[in-house]
Amino acid sequence: MNPLPPFLLEAVCYDDRAGNSDMTFSSAKLDTLRIPAIQAPMFLISGPDMVVSACEAGIVGSFPTQNARTPAILDQWMKKIRTRLDSDPNAAPWAVNIIMHPSYDRAKADFDVILKHKPPIVITALGSPAALVEQVHRYGGIVLADVINPEYAKKAAAAKVDGLVLVSAGAGGHTGYLSPFVFVHEIRRWWHGLLVLGGGIGTGQAILATQAMGADMAYLGTHFIASEESQCQTEYKQMVVQADSGDIVTSDAITGVKANWLRQSLSNGGYDPDDMPSPGKIDFTSAAGTQNKRWKDIWAAGQGVASAKSVQPVRDIVNTLVDEYHKAISAVVANPHLSTKAHKKEETL
Ligand SMILES: Cc1cc2nc3c(=O)[nH]c(=O)nc-3n(C[C@H](O)[C@H](O)[C@H](O)COP(=O)(O)O)c2cc1C
Structure with a gap:
């Protein structure tokens, strides 16, 4: 395994910058990663096979x-x-990943299973993480909260999460709306814990860029829809492979929350992508509920969809990302305008 750059190790190892001095994050083992990236959770897409392949x-x-x-x-x-x-x-x-929205009726039962199996990382979405942080910390896990604006980030920080996942504009599924540059800058001014950035990231170069911006890790969803381990239909994977940013439509008509969808799937589902109706009712009742039916027919993907050019095993996707990431570091080092030498010269002026 390639070691992570020292600044990332420093960021992900336990310290008390977040004020949580009575915890140990040892079970999260984030220093073992080949690149600072998370294969993001995706409804109807990611299951045990994708998780195991990504971790391997x-x-x-x-x-x-x-x-x-x-x-x-x-x-x-x-x-x-x-x-x-x-x-x-x-x-x-x-x-x-667990939904914290009050309409998700399985939250308590799912959390009991989480406490039984003790996953090293719990990612909360669509609601406050406050109810579960303490219990996850007690077994040695860490909690990351998925947020779409500084207001929610402040609330998650107050609940003593270990990391924030900033979902910015262009993300697949329920999307953020802020530019990643704005979002990371604003949050890094006061947040010193783990910072993960998502939205349109699909290359090793972009993963390195998240670190240059001040985040610690990248969060990639859409890129993994077109993987062999993905649980969706072949037609969905093919639509992703053929799409680019022009094929992505943002709408709150389907779930009541702003999300990014594949234009062609909206048309296939009977919608006019250029004239979407008003917001649907927010309802995350259960995987067997209406939400499931909507997502089965209408397919989500983010603006970075063009990074998936064929259906590949997760291992190959990650290997390409690792290769691109290291090439990007070499390109930065070799660029006379970005190199340490140029930086030192600037400092002495
Ligand atoms: C098809 C699809 C389903 C998703 N389902 C979930 C989900 O169940 N829970 C969640 O927290 N985020 C979900 N997301 C959002 C991702 O976890 C992540 O924020 C997003 O994919 C990152 O942006 P990207 O798609 O541009 O890489 C989903 C995204 C996609 C594309």
């Missing part, structure tokens, strides 16, 4: 709890993931 390839793998149709199936999935990853000392840590 050297990045964090994750899935949303509601992809398992019942808490009993969730229990089986987590057992499977643990069994497969526990035997690999080089595997990256895995993560599970």
